[in-house]
Amino acid sequence: MQSFFQETQKPDRQINLAKAALIYAKYEYPKLKIKDYLTTLDIIAQRIKEDLSQELYPLKVINTINKYLFGELGFVGNTSNYYDPDNSYLNQVIDQKTGIPITLSVIYLEIAKRLDFPMVGIGMPGHFIIRPEFENVGIFVDVFNQGEILFKEDCEIKLQEIYQQPVSLEAHFLTPVSNQQILGRMLTNLKYIYLNRQEYPKMLRIIELLLQLFPNHPMELRDRGLLYYQLRQWEKATSDLQLYLSILPTAEDAKTIRQLLQQMR
Numbered sequence: 001m002q003s004f005f006q007e008t009q010k011p012d013r014q015i016n017l018a019k020a021a022l023i024y025a026k027y028e029y030p031k032l033k034i035k036d037y038l039t040t041l042d043i044i045a046q047r048i049k050e051d052l053s054q055e056l057y058p059l060k061v062i063n064t065i066n067k068y069l070f071g072e073l074g075f076v077g078n079t080s081n082y083y084d085p086d087n088s089y090l091n092q093v094i095d096q097k098t099g100i101p102i103t104l105s106v107i108y109l110e111i112a113k114r115l116d117f118p119m120v121g122i123g124m125p126g127h128f129i130i131r132p133e134f135e136n137v138g139i140f141v142d143v144f145n146q147g148e149i150l151f152k153e154d155c156e157i158k159l160q161e162i163y164q165q166p167v168s169l170e171a172h173f174l175t176p177v178s179n180q181q182i183l184g185r186m187l188t189n190l191k192y193i194y195l196n197r198q199e200y201p202k203m204l205r206i207i208e209l210l211l212q213l214f215p216n217h218p219m220e221l222r223d224r225g226l227l228y229y230q231l232r233q234w235e236k237a238t239s240d241l242q243l244y245l246s247i248l249p250t251a252e253d254a255k256t257i258r259q260l261l262q263q264m265r
Contacts, residue, residue, distance in 0.1 A: 008180060018110045021090040021103075021186065024164045024209055030203075032091050040094060041107070044068070045114030052115070057130045058139065058265035059149070061117045063103040065108065066147035073097060075104065089125040096229060101144035102186055103127040105133035108143045124155065126162040133176070142172075184213055191223075200227055218247045222257070236265045 007020045018041060023033045048068050052061065069075050078098040078167050086092035090106060093099035097219075105121060105128050112119040118133035122140060129150065131140045140150040142158070150158065177185075187210050194203035206244035207224045211217060225240030241257050248254070 003212075004209055004220075008183060008213050012178045012180055017106055017179050017182060018090060020179075020183055021106060024183075024187065025089040027205060027209075028085075028089060029091055037091055037094055042114060043108050043246065044073070045111045048111065049115055056115070056117050058117075058134065058137060061112070061115065062132075062139075062141055062149065063160050065111060065115075069111070070110070070146045075099075075107070076146070077104065079103070081118070083193055083196070085190055085193050088186055088193070100189070101142075102189070103242055104143040105130050106182065106186075108141070121182050122174055123177040123181065124159065124173050127158060128185070129155070131176075148172065184210060187213070200231060203227060204231075216243070216247065218244050218251075221247070222253075225257075226260075229260065229264070238264055 003021060004023045007023055008015055018038060019034060022032065022037055024031045026034065048065055051064050051068070052122070058142060073096045078100060079085065079166060081087075082100060087098070088095065088103060090103060093103045093107065102121075109119050109121065109130060119130050119141075120133045122129045122131055127142075127144070129140045129142050131137060138151060140152075140155060142148040142150055152169065152174070155174065156167065159167040159169060159173070180258040187206050191203055191206045191210065194200070204224065204227050207220055207227065210220045213222070214220065221240045222244040224235045225244060228234075228237035238261060241261055245251070245254060245257060245261075
């Protein structure tokens, strides 16, 4: 199997987002055939292309994608079982036609790419949306809500609905994110799902993928060290926690981590 590291260490624009997501899904679903799912995305894009004219006007393209993806194929946001880990595995999202904002957005981004209609991910706090990659285009797409078209003011309202309180839309909330950041956010979702389920071996696998994506990321090193401690693998726990402290010697939890290291000695 092609390595996740090999795919994700390319220059960011060269990372095949769907392929990288399917590579990590293969750890959970070993029989998954990556090529078959990439072909499925090709077929969906080709079908949409047949309904498009030569002029790729943003609203025309978005409405055409929406009509086929949500109307004909029936893709929908998973509101009934939002924290099901399958919502973060692209093969399952394609098979079940349901997922969370970020995985549905990856499918949409990949279709748009195949239509030569570049779009980018927008990692708002608590919600993931996308937009056409044109300067001052002014519109956003909420893939989780059937491709709903949003304007900047709508994004602020969406945030207030999520947090149930007044929230000011800061400029950086609408800054495009990289492919690496998208993959990192998908994996982080899985990490916390497995933590809440106390599925520690699976959580460990996800942290190791995050560390392939972001080598020596201090928080991931700390969390892996704490997980090794939970699994009573003292030597590995010590190594990770010492490296964490060497990177962030004045971290807020440094005292607690030093006490933990002392206990393991």
